[in-house]
Amino acid sequence: MNQEKIWDYFQNNPEIGSLAFNADxxxxxxxxxxxxxxxxxxxxxxxxxxxxxxLDKRVNVYCLDPNKESIRKIQEEFGLAERAKFGYAQAIPFDDSSFDVVVMSEVLEHLSDEVLNKTVKECHRVLRKGGRFIGTVPADEVLLESRVVCPDCGKVFHRWGHLQEFSEQRLRQLLERQFDRCVISRHYFGNWQTLNWKGKISWLLKKICVFLGIRGSSENFFFSAWKKQ
Known part of the structure; x- marks a missing residue:
């Protein structure tokens, strides 16, 4: 599966992209x-x-993405000419101990086993002592449930290009190979502002279920992993 083709389509298509990244x-x-x-x-x-x-919070923002067009837009629109770079998470083009925080939200599930392990090591490398690696992944996703088939070539693939599924235990094991300590919590991030009244009732019920520990679909793990001081 060519992940870059998937994300070039979703990130740079003005109509589809607004739907795919409704992640406020x-x-x-x-x-x-x-x-x-x-x-x-x-x-x-x-x-x-x-x-x-x-940027609105006056954070010193740097970013990395394997899509050149997306990086070009970020550089131009946000004035991040030197801080936004094209590249890959398994070979981060920044120096050791450069950052207080590294963020990867809804990214790790797209990586192969080899790339995933290299990526976590790289995130650890570029963090300062006491820095945090934070982000989200789908919670307890079953990859088979989102597989589709191309009607032209017959290729079977995950509709969003996911290659990994994470239980809390697996995510913790991955992070603790490199990081001194990690905390993982389960959340539902539905966008209240975009919903009609029926959707808002469902959103509220979903939030209550997650709070009570009742697991469901379309939920996420948020992780924080600390580099040793």
């Missing part, structure tokens, strides 16, 4: 975990929604 609630949650003045690297820019929120 998730971005706000992440932005609230970051203090003003921090040096933050966001890996996987989408359409720049998180970058915009962090």
């Amino acid at each position: 609630a998730r971005y706000r949650f992440i932005a609230n975990k970051i203090v003003s003045g921090s040096d933050v690297l966001n890996i996987g820019v989408g359409k720049g929604g998180l970058e915009l929120m962090l």
Whole structure:
């Protein structure tokens, strides 16, 4: 599966992209975990929604993405000519100990086993001592449930290009191979502002269920992993 073709389509299509990255609630949650003045690297820019929120908080934003067109737009629209770079998470083009926080939200599930392990090591490398690696992944996703088939070539693939599924235990094991400590919590990030009244009732019920520990679909794990002081 060519992940780059998938994300070039979703990130740079003005109509589809607005639907695919309707993630304001998730971005706000992440932005609230970051203090003003921090040096933050966001890996996987989408359409720049998180970058915009962090810039509004006066965070020193850097970003990395494997899509050149997306990076060009971020550089031009947000004035990040030197801070937004084309590249890959398994080979981050920044120096050791450069950042207070590294963010990867809805990215890790797209990586192969080899790339995933290299990526976590790279995030650890570019963090300062005491820095945090934070982000989200789908919670307890079953990849088979989202497989589709191309009607032209017959290729079977995950509709969003996911290659990994994470239980809380697996996510913790992955992070604790590199990081000193990690905290994982379960959330539902539906966007209240875009819903009609029926959707808002469902949103509220979903929030209550997650609070009570009743697991369901379309939920996410938020993780924070600390580099040793």
